Amino acid sequence: MSEVRKPRDPVTGHVKALAKGFKYLVEPNRMTLDYPAETMKLPPNYRGFFTVDDKKCIGCSMCEMVCPPEAITMVPRIIGEGGKTIPAPEGEKEAKGPKRTKRPVVNWGKCIFCYFCVDVCPVDAFIPTQVHDLAFEKDSEYRPSYEEYLKPPEEPYKNAKKVVSKADLKRGVGYDPAP
Amino acid sequence: MNEKVYNIDDLQNVNVDGEKYIILQIGPSHPGSGHMRIKVWLDGDIIVKVDPDIGFVHRTSEWLSERREWIKAVPIVERIMLPDTVHANLAYVLTVEKLLGIEPPPRAQYLRSLVAEINRITSHLYGIGIFGIFLGSSTVYMWAFGDREPFIDLMEMLTGARITTSYIIPGGVRWDLPNGFKERAETVLQYMERRLKDYEDIWVKNPVVQARTINVGTLKKEDAIALGVVGPNLRASGVYYDTRKHQPYAAYSNIDFEVPTMKNGDSYDRLLIRVEEIKQSIRMIRQILKDIPEGKIVADQIYNQLNPVMKKNYEEKKRVMFPAFMIHMRPPAGEAAAKVEAGRGEIFFYIKSTGDKYPYRFRWVTPSFRNLPYFTHVAVGHRLADLPTIYGSIDYFPPEADR
Numbered sequence: 001m002s003e004v005r006k007p008r009d010p011v012t013g014h015v016k017a018l019a020k021g022f023k024y025l026v027e028p029n030r031m032t033l034d035y036p037a038e039t040m041k042l043p044p045n046y047r048g049f050f051t052v053d054d055k056k057c058i059g060c061s062m063c064e065m066v067c068p069p070e071a072i073t074m075v076p077r078i079i080g081e082g083g084k085t086i087p088a089p090e091g092e093k094e095a096k097g098p099k100r101t102k103r104p105v106v107n108w109g110k111c112i113f114c115y116f117c118v119d120v121c122p123v124d125a126f127i128p129t130q131v132h133d134l135a136f137e138k139d140s141e142y143r144p145s146y147e148e149y150l151k152p153p154e155e156p157y158k159n160a161k162k163v164v165s166k167a168d169l170k171r172g173v174g175y176d177p178a179p
Numbered sequence: 180m181n182e183k184v185y186n187i188d189d190l191q192n193v194n195v196d197g198e199k200y201i202i203l204q205i206g207p208s209h210p211g212s213g214h215m216r217i218k219v220w221l222d223g224d225i226i227v228k229v230d231p232d233i234g235f236v237h238r239t240s241e242w243l244s245e246r247r248e249w250i251k252a253v254p255i256v257e258r259i260m261l262p263d264t265v266h267a268n269l270a271y272v273l274t275v276e277k278l279l280g281i282e283p284p285p286r287a288q289y290l291r292s293l294v295a296e297i298n299r300i301t302s303h304l305y306g307i308g309i310f311g312i313f314l315g316s317s318t319v320y321m322w323a324f325g326d327r328e329p330f331i332d333l334m335e336m337l338t339g340a341r342i343t344t345s346y347i348i349p350g351g352v353r354w355d356l357p358n359g360f361k362e363r364a365e366t367v368l369q370y371m372e373r374r375l376k377d378y379e380d381i382w383v384k385n386p387v388v389q390a391r392t393i394n395v396g397t398l399k400k401e402d403a404i405a406l407g408v409v410g411p412n413l414r415a416s417g418v419y420y421d422t423r424k425h426q427p428y429a430a431y432s433n434i435d436f437e438v439p440t441m442k443n444g445d446s447y448d449r450l451l452i453r454v455e456e457i458k459q460s461i462r463m464i465r466q467i468l469k470d471i472p473e474g475k476i477v478a479d480q481i482y483n484q485l486n487p488v489m490k491k492n493y494e495e496k497k498r499v500m501f502p503a504f505m506i507h508m509r510p511p512a513g514e515a516a517a518k519v520e521a522g523r524g525e526i527f528f529y530i531k532s533t534g535d536k537y538p539y540r541f542r543w544v545t546p547s548f549r550n551l552p553y554f555t556h557v558a559v560g561h562r563l564a565d566l567p568t569i570y571g572s573i574d575y576f577p578p579e580a581d582r
Contacts, residue, residue, distance in 0.1 A: 031325060116250065124492060
């Protein structure tokens with residue numbers, strides 16, 4: 001490796017470095033996305049905010065058990081018409097009695113998006129999305145109620161230009177308009 | 180380098196002329212020190228003694244992991260080594276697999292090596308970028324952090340997350356190669372090979388960098404072995420040791436690669452070795468994508484426990500869901516240890532199980548912690564202005580050392 005290590009002649013070295021710097025001054029190698037005017041369409045397995053299918057869920061609490069930061073809590077519910085659940089009477093903490101069940105709610109302040117809950121679900125009831133850039137203004141918004149949690153997360157900047165990233169030989173990361 | 184011999188073991192804080200040493204506290208607030216404090220005794224501007232004060236970002240990862248189900252330690256160990264998440268994940272899972280007696284199938288082994296090598300490149304680029312800003316070159320800092328991005332995009336495409344991938348689970352991996360991954364990876368590798376030539380001109384062979392790093396912070400081969408430093412820093416001192424070669428894990432026994440070593444062990448060699456390792460990683464990724472065998476990506480012990488919904492998902496989306504075993508895992512009583520060559524050096528894991536649902540003892544040693552002797556042994560005799568060079572060249576990451 002002594003050849004690699006050999007100190008470069010100062011004059012050539014400085015000239016080469018300056019020439020390279022000048023080249024990138026004229027032709028910058030930008031890979032930045034103009035967020036939020038442009039937003040990225042992420043790959044289908046990207047782990048973003050997720051919600052749950054109320055009808056599919058069987059209330060088994062596996063997601064609560066596997067959650068590493070303990071972000072999931074199970075709320076008691078009553079199975080109503082058509083398989084949908086309605087809130088349990090106030091004050092009822094355990095799901096005991098006829099037609100009682102439980103449903104998960106995620107505390108977004110704690111969630112680390114590891115998707116262990118999504119993967120452990122025996123009926124695949126979670127609905128993953130690629131939405132990742134939600135912002136919360138109030139502390140209470142981190143902890144949605146079950147009804148709020150059921151609403152699919154809405155993507156901010158809906159009017160933004162959608163792009164998909166690609167590998168680019170010149171710039172490393174390039175962007176194509178999303179299909 | 181100053182050749183004067185100092186003796187400050189008695190901590191008199193007085194030099195031979197009866198003058199007091201200046202004691203300088205670098206840190207613990209971040210710029211230039213990381214999240215740690217470096218206490219430096221100075222005679223004029225010559226460093227007499229260095230005392231690194233670590234522990235400011237200690238996050239009790241061992242304590243936390245001993246009070247959780249086995250699978251829940253995966254995100255914890257990842258968050259300790261943020262530029263190097265895959266290796267921490269892999270080291271932990273290898274240890275658990277030894278306890279469980281599960282052997283992942285060949286395709287999963289190759290996928291583990293693939294994502295580990297992609298991660299190694301991002302980790303080295305991170306180190307080169309930080310070294311750049313320590314020497315005052317914001318250009319190479321921006322370049323290196325920008326060039327991590329194509330590789331992080333590859334990880335995102337494969338694992339679904341940019342940094343904290345949680346990709347490796349006991350028995351295999353969580354997702355198979357997506358469509359179009361091989362073509363994309365090849366473009367990224369060609370891009371990086373071209374960029375390495377640019378780095379050479381503007382940074383690696385720049386006369387300013389050579390003047391500031393050559394013969395600064397030299398650690399001789401014998402000293403490196405005696406102090407027990409690891410990883411690229413050890414190889415920069417000329418020791419031929421790499422866990423991937425000497426105790427192969429994942430698919431490394433089937434991959435043809437070289438372990439680059441240097442001779443001098445100074446800061447410049449520690450920079451060069453990272454560039455050489457990026458080249459080797461590029462070579463390995465090409466081989467893996469060419470040779471990767473077909474087959475299952477999870478061991479039969481796990482696959483057989485999947486319910487019909489999960490099996491359907493596996494066939495259609497190439498996605499491994501978790502059987503209930505993952506929560507209720509109780510590895511049989513015993514001890515296990517595993518070693519993994521991470522970007523900064525060797526991670527060592529030791530876990531003792533009593534057959535309970537939590538690990539009984541969870542112990543791990545991270546590479547940055549073992550590279551700490553550099554501060555105390557290498558900087559002495561240099562001028563204070565050389566301390567950032569030495570710090571940057573060893574690629575020290577305080578949260579990793581503190582665990």
